[in-house]
Amino acid sequence: MQSKKERVKIGRERLQRIIEMCKAVEERSLDPFLVDVDEIIKVVREFFPDWEHPEDLCLDAEAINRLASVIKLQSEWVKHRSTTLYTDPFLLEEKIKSLDREALVEAFLGAWHPIVELEQISLHSLRGALAYWESLPPLKDRWKDFPPPEETRGIASREELLRLKILRDKAFTEELENFWNELKRLVAEKGENGKIRYWDFVGAETYEETIHRAFLTSFLVTYGYAALEVYPLEEEIFIKPFEKQQRRIGKKQLVSLPIAITREEWKKWRKRAEAK
């Protein structure tokens, strides 16, 4: 035979399950008739005499409240099915899937009566705007109300300017050219046919450093220091340095090439690099 304590524990669990189920029906628009109301009332009634603590009574009240919401949904469901708007969702879904977009648009245009609305300025608002403009004091009059901020003078250190990103620890062009030289050196050492795999070039010890290298690489390509070769079928990207910076000649359309540098990709590359 179950002890009182065990029974209370089971009762709480069952009420909790009822609440979760009703919540799921409400929130996920499931068929409210999936809930067996009679069965739930039987369970609630069965355990009601065991409740002594206020929190258990609250749980009981919440279960009843949730059940009432489901019953309301059932009533709305029946009402909706009895209206002329009711269509079997499955039938409609199948129909939508089978129709081409022209037929869908044709159906929609038959039922669509767009609102006519104008957003032009009216005489009334023009009059208001004019009155406002006339009453607006000139800037020099308005701004003199504010005392100029007190200037405090001091000396900023180079470290502070670096931290505020006003100064860079290396000029960008210099950094880019060093990077270009590194690319040329790596291609000479490890590359084939004057090019190297993109990931073998940008990949670094840390993910953050990899991102920084990818960022610089994008400038190498944009500024004509190197070119990317993409082989979509093999899913390979190579980078090929130029001996001299190339200037853009003619009106050839430039193409943007997004390359995802995700942490997962970086980890995969690291594994491969370590295995080598």
Next chain:
Amino acid sequence: MSKRKAVYASKIKRAVHMLFYRRHKKPGVKGWELRKALGADYHKVLSILDEYLKPLDLQVKTVFEEGEKPSSEKPTLEELDKARFYITLRGELTPKEAKMIGWRIDDLAGLAITIAYIISKKGKAPRKEIEELLREKLPGWKASLNIDRYIRYGYIAQDENEQLYLDWRTRAEVDQKALIDFILSK
């Protein structure tokens, strides 16, 4: 012109200004605003205006609060006060005209699918399901973007559980029954 006629002519003009020009964030005018500006007989003014608009293929559309239908055939004054009035197209646009007002055929087809599916699901459907349905005909990235666009325009709304509902613009512009009938009859 009799005095009475002149009064109505002036009220019709005022109603046209209020209904055609956008006054708030959303288009349309509430019944109580029209009552305040045109007087208690504003409904009569609107029905005369509706007659004037007929040859222009436009109409005065009344949308009751939250899409509810009035309790009886004849709406009460209170229901009319809370209703929103719009000027809408009376007839239909051709696909070419729809393109001219800035709608791509893909986006319109997506809107038709979204609205029809929500209607069939009793006015509420999970965003995920609609995205999947749209992906049957649109690229994946576009399905989600299009839903955001429909939300921005006021055709649908989304709650915190990612459930989609029909919003004010669908209630004002789309004859829901006709849409379902047209789709099923195709």
